Amino acid sequence: MTSSQFVSQSSVPAILVLEDGRHFRGTSYGAQGTTFGEAVFTTGMSGYQETLTDPSFHRQVIVATAPHIGNTGWNDEDGESKQIWAAGYVVRDPARVASNWRSRRSLDEELQAQGIVGISHLDTRALTRHLRECGVMRVAISTEVLDPEKLREQVLQQPAMAGASLVDDVTTPEAHVVPAEGEKKYTAVVLDLGIKASTPVRLAARGIEQHVLPATASFEEIDRIKPDGVFFSNGPGDPSTADGPVEVLRQVLQAGYPYFGICFGNQLFGRALGFETYKLKYGHRGANQPVMDRTTGKVEITAQNHGFAVDAPLDRATETDFGTATVSHVCLNDDVVEGLELRRDGRLVGFSVQYHPEAAAGPHDSAYLFDRFVEMLDASKNQQNPEGTH
Structure with a gap:
């Protein structure tokens, strides 16, 4: 050929x-x-x-x-x-x-x-x-x-997307490990809700060994690995149907594991923090969606694919069972929530974005979010081990 x-x-x-x-x-x-x-x-x-x-x-x-x-x-x-x-x-x-x-x-x-x-x-x-x-x-x-x-x-006889539970169709059938590229710095549990191949590549490049688990994994399975952090991937369907992963995420946050979520993982983070989700009229799909990172004021052009969003207040912080939650990113086209942050005692312990920072096919404005995850893991490690001893 x-x-x-x-x-x-x-x-x-x-x-x-x-x-x-x-x-x-x-x-x-x-x-x-x-x-x-x-x-x-x-x-x-x-x-x-x-x-x-x-x-x-x-x-x-x-x-x-x-x-x-x-x-x-x-x-x-x-x-x-x-x-x-x-x-x-x-x-x-x-x-x-x-x-x-x-x-x-x-x-x-x-x-x-x-x-x-x-x-x-x-x-x-x-x-x-x-x-x-x-x-x-x-x-x-x-x-x-x-x-x-x-x-x-x-x-008219076909099921609607609202109310559709599709994660089990796309998740990995069995657990597997993605090794770190070069020196291993951290271990993360990745809950596969429909992960894209580019995401583990971005994490591995930053020295993160990933234990990829099916969407049905329990908190006990995650806790047994004793990861440095937990990551929830993108995925299809209505987030309001994913009660199992949401409950697991609440246990992850309660146990104090640092958290990073993308797309579906952002919606489940929102639910775990006590927010509702809703269906957008026609969603955000493409590689040209403008988003502001409210923590830095930077505007980035992002790749997105979602039809549901988190209903969280843009104008104030929210006290949750796990700390203080704020909207960290917002879409400049329609003010849809594009990211969440969770802080405890002023320290970042969890964050998520609605878009795709791995951005296969581009753009790559948002690759810094994987570095932010590493920085959060660094901070968590230093908090647990302030003197540098083991």
């Missing part, structure tokens, strides 16, 4: 039908068949491979707002997991040529190989505007049922 190849364009008709009856006709892209999910749009101009393989997109049909998709093909290195998790893919103009020195096959071929039903050559701008106005909703793509009313009947 060469790194540059022409991509055959399908002429098989396909249809996309939303639960409110709006429909769009186009042509098949990827596998043929019928698929269902929640229609969401992502504004990233690049990184479609990382997006499609992100477990947080489980059971969602992704609408690409960038019009030209597939030009760099598909390689064997950039996946964020071992499979495509998206339920379907919607693009306007598939690339006629896939060309990149690492490309091994076209995006269309990979979608076919993994059985992912997609649709192309439709007005994704109109579809995106509709989702912005009406909110994300259930959807179907089909090459089999081309009657919009009949397909809509099937769409």
Whole structure:
């Protein structure tokens, strides 16, 4: 297989039908068949491979707002997991040529190989505007049922994302260890709620050995490892359904383990601190979301993928069972909570962000948060061992 190849364009008709009856006709892209999910749009101009393989997109049909998709093909290195998790893919103009020195096959071929039903050559701008106005909703793509009313009947029978518990579908089946890169400095327990492959790489690069546990792990399993800190990953579904991990996190905080959470891990941190979560109208998905770190005043451009958020006050601190909680990061587009901090006796003991600081495919403005985790572990170690003795 060469790194540059022409991509055959399908002429098989396909249809996309939303639960409110709006429909769009186009042509098949990827596998043929019928698929269902929640229609969401992502504004990233690049990184479609990382997006499609992100477990947080489980059971969602992704609408690409960038019009030209597939030009760099598909390689064997950039996946964020071992499979495509998206339920379907919607693009306007598939690339006629896939060309990149690492490309091994076209995006269309990979979608076919993994059985992912997609649709192309439709007005994704109109579809995106509709989702912005009406909110994300259930959807179907089909090459089999081309009657919009009949397909809509099937769409209305599908479960909604609100109330969906999906973490067990994407978590690791068994515990495993990711070694530190170079000298080992710390040990962390990582609760895999749908972790992206780039995250352990960022932690390992900072000398952190990671014991990755399934989402069903108990506090006793975590405590048995005696980690220096605990990390909760990103993941799919409604955080209000994750009562088990929330209770485990409360025990983690009660025991005094330093905590860092990303995305779903931010939402569960919020719940553990006593806040509620809620569903956003159309969410934040893409690589261009502006966020302010309120602790430094710095504005960063972030990669995000979430449809739920934490309901915490922006204008005041909140006293919790574990210390004082504040909103540390906020979205500059809509004031959605993008991060939380927990301090005890003035010392940082836990923090989280709603976005993805590992930012595979970029941007990398937020990589400092992994350093902040290490600094928190340093402070915790010095607090426990002020004289430097063992």
